[in-house]
Every structure is written in structure tokens, then in C-alpha cells.
Amino acid sequence: xxxxxxxxxxxxxxxxxxxxxxxxxxxxxxxxxxxxxxxxxxxxxxxxxxxxxxxxxxxxxxxxxxxxxxxxxxxxxxxxxxxxxxxxxxxxxxxxxxxxxxxxxxxxxxxxxxxxxxxxxxxxxxxxxxxxxxxxxxxxxxxxxxxxxxxxxxxxxxxxxxxxxxxxxxxxxxxxxxxxxxxxxxxxxxxxxxxxxxxxxxxxxxxxxxxxxxxxxxxxxxxxxxxxxxxxxxxxxxxxxxxxxxxxxxxxxxxxxxxxxxxxxxxxxxxxxxxxxxxxxxxxxxxxxxxxxxxxxxxxxxxxxxxxxxxxxxxxxxxxxxxxxxxxxxxxxxxxxxxxxxxxxxxxxxxxxxxxxxxxxxxxxxxxxxxxxxxxxxxxxxxxxxxxxxxxxxxxxxxxxxxxx
Numbered sequence: 383x384x385x386x387x388x389x390x391x392x393x394x395x396x397x398x399x400x401x402x403x404x405x406x407x408x409x410x411x412x413x414x415x416x417x418x419x420x421x422x423x424x425x426x427x428x429x430x431x432x433x434x435x436x437x438x439x440x441x442x443x444x445x446x447x448x449x450x451x452x453x454x455x456x457x458x459x460x461x462x463x464x465x466x467x468x469x470x471x472x473x474x475x476x477x478x479x480x481x482x483x484x485x486x487x488x489x490x491x492x493x494x495x496x497x498x499x500x501x502x503x504x505x506x507x508x509x510x511x512x513x514x515x516x517x518x519x520x521x522x523x524x525x526x527x528x529x530x531x532x533x534x535x536x537x538x539x540x541x542x543x544x545x546x547x548x549x550x551x552x553x554x555x556x557x558x559x560x561x562x563x564x565x566x567x568x569x570x571x572x573x574x575x576x577x578x579x580x581x582x583x584x585x586x587x588x589x590x591x592x593x594x595x596x597x598x599x600x601x602x603x604x605x606x607x608x609x610x611x612x613x614x615x616x617x618x619x620x621x622x623x624x625x626x627x628x629x630x631x632x633x634x635x636x637x638x639x640x641x642x643x644x645x646x647x648x649x650x651x652x653x654x655x656x657x658x659x660x661x662x663x664x665x666x667x668x669x670x671x672x673x674x675x676x677x678x679x680x681x682x683x684x685x686x687x688x689x690x691x692x693x694x695x696x697x698x699x700x701x702x703x704x705x706x707x708x709x710x711x712x713x714x715x716x717x718x719x720x721x722x723x724x725x726x727x728x729x730x731x732x733x734x735x736x737x738x739x740x741x742x743x744x745x746x747x748x749x750x751x752x753x754x755x756x757x758x759x760x761x762x763x764x765x766x767x768x769x770x771x772x773x774x775x776x777x778x779x780x781x782x783x784x785x786x787x
Contacts, residue, residue: 396512397521399569401528403464406562407501408532418478418491421549425482435484437743439491444739446499451732454503455581455725460511464504464567467497472560479553502735503728506714508570511580515722519715523660526710530652532559537645582718582727598733603720603786606779608734610676610772611713612741617679617768618705619745624753624761625686625698644699651703652710659711667787668716669780675708676772683766687759720786 422432454460474490474497481487505525513521536559543551598604622644659671682701685694714731721730745765753761776783 396570396574399566400509400512400521401524403563403566403570404505404525404528405532405535406559406566407464407468407505408529408536421478421552422482422487424549427482431484435488435491438488439495440739440743442492443495443499444736444743446496447502447732447735447739448729449732450496450499451503451729451735454500454507454728458577460504460508460575460577460580461567461570461572463500464508465564467501467504468560468563468567470494470497472557475553475556475560479550499732499735503731506718506731507580507728508567508575510582510718510727511575511577512570514576514579515582515718518718519663519711520660522714523656523663523711526656526707527653529710530649530656530707533649534646534653537649541643541646578725580728581725582721582723582730583725584723597721597724597726598730601720601730603779603783604717604730604734606775606783607672607713607716607720608737610672610775611709611734612737613771613775614676614679614705614769615738615741616745616748617683617765618702619742620749621679621682621686621698621745621762621765622702623746624749624758624765625695644695647696647699648703648706651700652707655704655707656711659708663712663715663787667784668712668719669776669784669787671708671712672716673773673776675705675712676769676776678702678705678708679769679772680766683762683764686766687762716787 418432418436422435454463457463470493474494477490478487506522509521509525510518536555539555540552543555662671678701682698682705685701686698689697713734717730717734718727721727724730749761749765752764756764
């Protein structure tokens with residue numbers, strides 16, 4: 383089995399801005415989203431309308447991930463697109479803060495989703511362009527640890543500021559992190575990013591030598607990975623929202639603090655698991671890392687089904703942190719490894735994100751209807767069982783996957 387290789391360390395003057403970017407971008411991407419629902423609820427919105435706005439944003443983001451990946455593969459101005467995305471996300475937050483008109487809020491969520499679809503492949507491309515394929519696994523592990531740490535700090539500050547000063551303070555915090563993200567990315571010298579390495583071309587390769595888009599549909603390991611992730615997120619996407627309803631709906635004095643705590647627990651675990659995933663991948667490849675992440679969901683569903691309390695949020699979110707933390711390192715690393723030499727790494731990342739997003743976007747609807755018809759216990763058990771399909775795929779095609787991981 384081939385293993386991700388290590389390489390000589392890159393200048394820390396470049397690495398620290400890169401890791402700082404991952405730290406600050408985390409709150410910009412996720413800091414407002416989890417609090418949007420309770421902000422709109424406080425302004426008289428009904429749950430159905432809130433769900434509709436979030437769905438509009440989710441669908442827009444899902445549609446744009448593949449074009450965004452293609453754009454990042456083609457452009458030589460990757461830093462520029464991170465800056466533009468940060469600006470658009472910040473402005474979108476301001477729209478929601480100053481007006482709660484349905485269509486304006488919808489537009490803000492579409493803008494945020496499109497910006498987010500660009501940020502993810504851009505961050506991967508910048509990292510790949512700086513450390514190359516041999517150093518990507520280790521640096522991506524560190525990046526993800528900083529990203530999760532940024533989520534912890536951002537969520538903790540958001541919960542505190544929301545409690546002390548109200549929801550507008552959370553939006554202003556996201557704007558501040560957006561400004562810091564722009565400063566961090568501009569501290570990375572443009573010449574430090576090898577554009578050919580950033581898109582997964584072999585050394586000395588030219589743009590016209592990149593494989594055609596059909597490589598994505600002919601690559602069996604990539605298709606298996608996408609299918610396994612779709613099944614996982616079909617079960618995972620609705621788990622936390624439903625658990626929050628089941629465990630805390632009748633006993634919650636401060637919604638912003640509760641939302642912050644659920645994020646903090648998971649993200650703290652993700653810091654450690656992302657570093658563990660990095661080391662596991664260096665020793666034995668990505669296959670085992672992803673298998674463990676898939677196994678975490680059925681266990682999480684079982685615990686959620688039989689432990690409806692504030693205490694239960696800890697094991698439920700720890701398992702969420704394990705699954706998501708392992709995948710945050712293994713998925714980009716495996717896609718980059720599978721498509722190395724094709725020049726289509728970032729569109730491949732976008733394609734996998736699209737399939738993941740499809741599963742995650744369907745999950746709340748499926749989970750909600752199951753909970754309404756059969757109860758929360760059944761919903762959690764059924765949602766957790768979707769990962770059995772992921773585990774089965776991973777075991778059946780183990781030889782094929784291990785050969786490229």
C-alpha cells in the first residue's frame with residue numbers, strides 16, 4: 383500500500399499565515415450559520431421560513447462546488463478569490479443584521495454559500511501549491527487543527543457575546559474574523575504558491591496537459607469515496623438538529639449558549655482527531671482513517687436514541703468530532719492522492735463536496751419526517767444506520783481503495 387510521503391519543512395514565514403488563515407476563516411464560514419436560525423426566530427420568523435432560507439443557501443452552495451473547483455484549478459490568482467469570498471461573506475452577514483426581508487436574507491445566504499464553495503478548494507489549492515503533494519497530508523492535518531481551533535474560539539466568543547450583548551455582536555465578530563482572514567491570506571507571498579502543484583499537475587506539467595473532466599467519472603476509487611460519503615452525510619446531517627430538539631427544546635434558557643456549546647464540544651475533539659488522522663495516514667494510508675469515521679455514526683445514533691439529556695450531548699458531539707475530524711483530513715488528502723498528476727484535484731474536491739452536500743441537504747427532511755412519524759428514537763437509529771452502507775462499500779472495495787490511499 384502506498385503511503386503519503388513527507389517532505390522538507392517550508393519556510394515558517396509562509397506556514398504561519400496559512401495556518402492563521404485557516405484559524406480565522408473557520409469563524410467566518412461557520413460562526414454565523416449556526417446562530418442564524420435563532421436570530422431570525424427572535425425577529426418573528428417561523429421555523430418553516432427559516433428552513434426554506436437555509437435550504438436555498440444549501441442548494442446554491444451544492445450547485446457551485448464543482449464550478450468553484452474548476453475555477454480554482456484554472457486560476458493563478460487563488461489568494462484573490464479567498465479575499466473576494468471573505469468580503470462577500472462579511473457583507474452577507476451585514477445584510478441579515480440590518481434587514482430581515484425574506485428575499486434579501488435569501489440572497490445573503492446564496493452569496494455566503496457561493497463564497498464558501500470557493501473558499502474550501504482555494505484553501506486546499508493554496509496548501510498544495512505551497513507544500514506540494516508530498517507535504518500535503520501533514521500540512522493539511524495542521525491546517526484542520528487550526529481550523530477547528532478557530533471554530534472553538536469563534537463559537538465561544540459568539541456564545542458569550544450573544545449572551546452579553548445580543549445577536550448583532552455575533553455578526554460583528556464574524557466581520558472582524560473576515561478582515562483578519564484577508565490580512566492573513568495577503569501575508570502569503572503569491573510566488574510561494576506553485577500553480578501547477580496546486581491543481582495536482584506533475585512537476586514540469588503544463589495546463590494543456592491536464593486530464594479531461596471525464597477522469598472524474600472514470601476514476602473508480604473517487605466514485606466509491608463519493609458514494610460512501612453521501613451515505614454517511616445522509617445520516618449525519620440531521621443528527622444534531624434533531625438531538626437539540628429532543629434534548630433541549632423544553633429546557634433551554636439561552637439558545638445561543640447552547641448552540642455554542644454543541645459546536646465547541648465537537649470542535650475540541652476535532653482538533654485532536656485531525657492530528658491523529660494525519661499521523662495515521664502517514665503510517666498506513668487513508669483507508670483505515672475513513673473506516674473509523676464511518677463507524678462513529680451508528681454508535682452516535684444509538685447513544686442519541688437512548689440518552690435524551692444535556693449530559694447526552696457530550697458523547698453525541700464527541701462522536702461527531704471524531705467522524706468529522708478524521709474526514710476533514712482524510713477526504714482532501716485522499717482526493718489529492720487519487721487525482722495526483724491529472725491537474726483536476728480541486729474540481730475533484732468540488733465533486734466530492736457536491737455529493738456530500740446532496741446527502742447532507744436531504745438528511746434534515748428525511749430525519750424530520752421519520753421523527754414525526756416514528757419518534758426521535760427511531761429517527762436516530764435509522765439515521766445512524768445509513769453509515770452501514772458506507773462501511774459496506776469501504777470493506778467490499780478495500781483492495782481498490784488501499785491501493786490508492
